[in-house]
Amino acid sequence: MSHLYYNRPWDDLVKSDLGKRFAALDRYFRKNFYDLEQNRELKMLIHDWSKDPLLFQKPKLLAHIKKEQLKALARLDSGEESPVTIMVDFLKHSGLYGIFTRSIGN
Numbered sequence: 001m002s003h004l005y006y007n008r009p010w011d012d013l014v015k016s017d018l019g020k021r022f023a024a025l026d027r028y029f030r031k032n033f034y035d036l037e038q039n040r041e042l043k044m045l046i047h048d049w050s051k052d053p054l055l056f057q058k059p060k061l062l063a064h065i066k067k068e069q070l071k072a073l074a075r076l077d078s079g080e081e082s083p084v085t086i087m088v089d090f091l092k093h094s095g096l097y098g099i100f101t102r103s104i105g106n
Contacts, residue, residue, distance in 0.1 A: 039083065041087050042076075042083065042087070044069075044087070044090070044091075044096070045069050045072050045073055045076075045090065046069070046073075049062060049065050049066075049096070050062050054099055054100065054103055055099070061095055061099075064094065064095060065094045065095065065096065068090055068093050068094035069090070069094070071090075071093075072086050072087070072089070072090040
């Protein structure tokens with residue numbers, strides 16, 4: 001069950017494929033942006049969404065989410081945009097915002 005939740009310790013998350021990409025940026029983030037534990041929403045960018053019960057039977061959506069994760073990581077890497085803006089765009093464009101709000105009846 002613990003692998004379903006994106007807000008796991010950074011050390012666990014960076015072991016994933018996307019986490020390896022993030023690990024290269026980690027020092028840059030800590031130096032230039034913020035304390036990563038205070039910005040836990042960024043963990044969504046390296047979380048393996050294929051484990052989530054709402055998503056695991058949706059391979060096209062999972063592929064799209066991964067593509068959006070990579071785009072968001074590249075945008076963060078550029079340092080030209082606010083992390084908040086990047087996360088809002090990620091949640092909308094990946095489809096995560098829509099699928100999770102529909103799951104709770106909104």
